[in-house]
Amino acid sequence: MKKLMALTLMIVCAMGLIGCKKExxxxxxxxxxxxxxxxxxxxxxxxxPINNEITISAGxxxxxxxxxxxxxEAKEENVYEPTYLTPGMPVEMExxxxxxxxxxxxxxxxxxxxxxxxxxxxxxxVRIE
Numbered sequence: 001m002k003k004l005m006a007l008t009l010m011i012v013c014a015m016g017l018i019g020c021k022k023e024x025x026x027x028x029x030x031x032x033x034x035x036x037x038x039x040x041x042x043x044x045x046x047x048x049p050i051n052n053e054i055t056i057s058a059g060x061x062x063x064x065x066x067x068x069x070x071x072x073e074a075k076e077e078n079v080y081e082p083t084y085l086t087p088g089m090p091v092e093m094e095x096x097x098x099x100x101x102x103x104x105x106x107x108x109x110x111x112x113x114x115x116x117x118x119x120x121x122x123x124x125x126v127r128i129e
Contacts, residue, residue: 026126027059028119032109040082040104046072047103047124049095056083056103057090059118066106067091067119074099082106085119100127 030043047054056067066082076096083091085105095101109115 024122026121026124028103028121028126030103030105030107030117030119032105032107032115032117034109034112034114036107036109038108040066040068040070040106042070042102042104043119044128045102046100046127047121048100048127049097050123050125052097053092053094054124055090055092055122056085057120058085058087059120061115061117062105062107062119063087067093068104068106069093069095069101070104071096072100072102074101090120 026047028043028045028047030041032041058065062085064084064086067085068082069080071078071080074096076099078096080093080095080101083093085091103119103121105117105119107115107117
C-alpha cells in the first residue's frame with residue numbers, strides 16, 4: 001500500500017511540474033529589403049497563438065515601430081490593427097487561438113543593403129513558410 005501511495009504521489013508531482021513549464025520566447029526574423037518603402041514588411045516565419053493572447057517585444061536591431069498581425073490561416077475574419085512597439089515595452093495582442101499569422105513591422109530601408117531585425121514573441125508556436 002505504501003508503494004502505491006508513493007507511486008501516486010510521484011505521478012501527481014510530475015504532472016504538477018509539467019504544468020509549470022516556462023513559456024518559451026521565440027525570436028522571429030524580419031528582413032527589410034534594400035530600398036523598401038512598403039508600409040509593412042512581414043516575417044517568413046508564421047506564428048500560431050497557444051491561447052488568445054500573445055506578447056511581442058522589440059528584438060535585435062529594432063527601434064520604435066508599428067507591429068501588425070497578418071492572418072495566413074484563420075477561421076474567424078478579424079481585422080488586426082497595428083500596435084505601437086517600443087524597445088523595452090512589450091505589447092500584448094489578442095489573436096485567434098490556433099490560427100496562423102505573419103508578423104509585420106513598419107520599417108523603411110533607404111540603404112542599398114537588406115536590413116535584418118528581430119521581434120521576440122511569447123505564447124506561440126512557430127513554423128517556417
